[in-house]
Amino acid sequence: MFPQMLPQEKYIILSLLKHFERIGNVRNPFVRLSEIFNYKYSPSQLSNHYRNYLNPQLYLGDLSDEEMNFIDDWISHNRTGIGAIRWMTLIEKLKRRFGLLRSENKVKNYWYSKQKRSRNSCQRRRRSSTSSRTSTIVSATIPISMTILPFDPTATLTPPLYDDYTYQQRQRNYLLPTLECDFRPKPDNFLFEKFL
Structure with missing residues (x-):
């Protein structure tokens, strides 16, 4: 949104643009104006504001x-x-x-x-x-019933950052080796040899 422009700022814009016109061939005049205003307004904002409101040649009456x-x-x-x-x-x-x-x-x-x-x-x-083609429908009152559902704890969760497809694509790029743990008991040969 374009911030409200003060009358002094409008005067500065008009006088500097006239000065640039007199000098001739000034490259990027609205960039220069933006620098002068310490980037309070972007060059495109200044250009748009000049073309639509400040240009003294504009005729502001209604279209014929x-x-x-x-x-x-x-x-x-x-x-x-x-x-x-x-x-x-x-x-x-x-x-x-x-x-x-x-x-x-x-x-x-x-x-x-x-x-x-x-x-x-x-x-x-x-x-x-x-509506002219449809037949009239007799309105009937429909009873309204309310049921109170228990609190759903998942309703307050934030949505996931990625959808499933994006997540799968990201996982493919960063595959790490998996370490599989074998939880089956192994025979302890050391104990058997000691007691034999």
Whole structure:
């Protein structure tokens, strides 16, 4: 979780990033910022916070209907082979098309909330269609009986560190020679020879 950032820290980040931009070609600016803040924030936290909240070019208003339609169309045509979405490319296309820089969080929140709404509506439709097909059941009260079981001492045991397969694999790697003890009595020849 990202710790709460003070206004002074936000000002330092913005002023240093402007300074780095003026210098030009600063390698890993967010790593440098993380060092300046004595690693209070990781470089990825700083980068993410800047891209989604601190960037002065961000437009923080709601998405327009045209932008929403553009996002839907772009994602449907430009998903990768494994279904991944290149969010930064989409944000660049949105900026070129509509002239407004949107935060990655805003675009992702729109897309994933839309997906969740469509999943929920499909599930609701499925539930309503199955409930209309089933006949009504007269509810009957079922008596509840409680039985108190004696305390199970194994209930408080911690689970094993390894499952059986892992344990067997580990045992195979570290086989030690076994010492077999023979507990059968051996005839004592020494006593017999002494008394004979």
